[in-house]
Amino acid sequence: MGCCGVRHEDSAAREGGDAALWVRQDDDGGFELNLIAPAINCAACISTLEKGLKEIPALTFARVNFSLKQVRVKWRDPDFDPAEVIAKMDELGYTARPFDPAESGFSRDDEEARELLRALAVAGFAAGNIMLLSISVWAGAQGSTRDLFHWISALIALPAIAYAGRPFFRSAWRALSRARMNMDVPISLAVLTAAMMSLYETANHQPHAYFDAAVSLLFFLLIGRYLDHRMRARARSAVSQLMTLSATGAMVTGDDGKRRFLPMSALKPGMRVSVAAGERIPVDGVVEEGRSDVDVSLITGESVPEPAGPGHKVYAGAMNLTGPLVIRLTAHGEDTFLSGIIRLMATAEQGKSAYVRLADRLAGYYAPAVHVLAGLTLGGWLWWTDFVWPVSLLHAISVLIITCPCALGLAVPAVQVVASGVLFRNGVLIKDGGALERMAEIGTVIFDKTGTLTLGDMKLVADGPLSADSLALAAGLAAGSSHPLSRALVRAVEERGIEPALVVNVIEHPGRGLSGAWRGRALRLGSREWCGVSERDAPDPGLPQLAFAMEGRPPVLFSFTSELRPDAAETIRRLQRAGLRVEMISGDREAPVRAVARALGIRTWKSGWSPQQKLAYVEGLTKAGGKVLMVGDGINDAPALAAGYASMAPSSASDIGRTAADMIFVGSSLRAVWLAIAVSRRARRLMTQNFAWALVYNVLAVPVAVLGYATPLFAAVAMSASSIIVVANSLRLGLMDGRLRKSFALPSGAPSGAGDNREKKAA
Amino acid sequence: MSVLLYLIPIALFLGLVGLGGFIWALKSGQYEDLDGEALRILDDDDDKPLTD
Structure with missing residues (x-):
């Protein structure tokens, strides 16, 4: 089972932990434990785990949730030690960590999703049945047959609207009670007035019943809303899983x-x-x-x-x-480093003006316009017909129904669902739908250096006279060490095809370096002090260094730079070519920052900056009217991430960095940043197109309604047609997926998967 | 046209059965792990062959 059984370096979980703390007691006296196991990634994992866990006799229930990479077990014996479950899973090759679904904020009991699905089912049922009846009416059912069909439609439609419309009514009410407008206000109004007018028409044996239009409108909109919700829930749960894994x-x-x-x-x-x-x-x-x-x-x-x-x-x-x-x-609370950062973040967020979503901004113009139009229609018909109320009202309400923003309501969610799906498949998680719209507007991209443009791995600087035998000896000494510089040295030596020398008596002195012996001569590798290198012998270049000394020979210095993320140079080039300003701000010392800036062609860079300075810089640019995308990973970047117009963080970022960022990218390749910008720009263009379609539809349909020619059949056809056009247009974004993958040809010829593999190993 | 008097109730009843079935499936947790169910169906270990 090649794809499974990847052991993760996570020793806290390996030691089992005190799983008992996460056990929950359910109502009938049983016990329940939820575990998270990130290595669940193939079909065989499900049966391997479930069968393996069923071998523990005490367990009465074991089920894998593949989508959420979780395992739930239940048992009834109060003496059972849940650590056994973790041990068993470890034996099967899955590192598991217990968690509390209520605390971590991603419980499987996603009540909102269920409510939407139930509403969707009810609306679908009602829409289907009413449409059948309506078609018979349009086909020519007359007199009492028509009335009968209308009454049955009313009987189905009214409860269905009352039930399935609740998500819209609630949201509309929330907006209105805060004296704001959103798309749900005209939607709710149109659905309710359509239902009431149709009931009135039915009771008076009239032909204008719009029950089918009202219910199928709800049905279409609920599909959009459910998909939108599911996409967001998936991204949210992926994000909180990262959190659960990092420090419990x-x-x-x-x-x-x-x-x-x-x-x-x-x-x-x-x-x-x-x-x-x-x-x-884990702590200060x-x-x-x-x-x-x-x-x-x-x-x-x-x-x-x-x-x-x-x-x-x-x-x-x-x-x-x-x-x-x-x-x-040390003390929790006010004086920790992290709480200082959190205070900075809070001020950054206060200073940021709330972004108003595109659809809501549009609703602010659209809804009043439509309502004024309906009012004018009513007035006009009253004047024309000498105050015949029923006819005038009928025409005014049919204006409301015809202009009901079905297409407008779908314009944004449809694009968003497709866009976040494309990004999700390419390893970018969107935490908030507004981020996609904001991302499309940015003009400046600011990168952090360490961990964002670079990976944790170091690389030996090739310049300088390094003899093969000192490299071989130093590598022989470093072979057993897990220090990143030692590992980088060994890697570099292997790349050069040099065989590391056989060094004996290797001892690691944490904080200082390594010592050992080769053919009776003492060797040392480590800090400058450890090897007796003084400032006079060699000035400090500011780069990370390892000194190597052999008895009877002058010490040698190895300098290192951070390894860049794969595709970093290409990404920066593409961003610059797209007309974006690219800058770098780092807390690191000047020399390494300059080296990275030169390698990537970034002209504006700052080094040695504190979190406060980073925050002030981003805020300053924002005040000057710039729209900044901040890309960073560290705790020190978190305030700047919060202050940015949009923000991104790699999944390897600190918890607080991931919390502050709008988007998170998985994998080590930096092209995710370019991808996110490209997709969101395209998404925004499609949203605008959708709005344009919806407006064209209105321009054509409204005169018909105002003049009183809108029949129920006309309403049903026009509404469905405009919705289908908008959805089809949004789906075009999905075509971008394959093109994007192909278009990012890697100039270095490196396989695109290489970075991802490294990430998996490191995870 | 009196055929409608029982055809419409039958149609509505069948629709309601479908709706009820969906809500039951939702309640019993069949929509909680959609990706997992897609893979579980490939696992044929649970299929017990007939013994006699």
């Missing part, structure tokens, strides 16, 4: 010396948290025991790991690289 708790050593995995909410200041090498630090605290190197790129943007030892302050989000650490938790 910490490994705490109690006073009794027992180690337990506690959820975030159970942590208290003063607790001792152990963090293994290769794990992300002070190092109590152990020495290590800590990668703080998510927090400050700095690409060089910094050494950490007892007394050193570490922040949540940093990656512990080389040695295990024990951290004493």
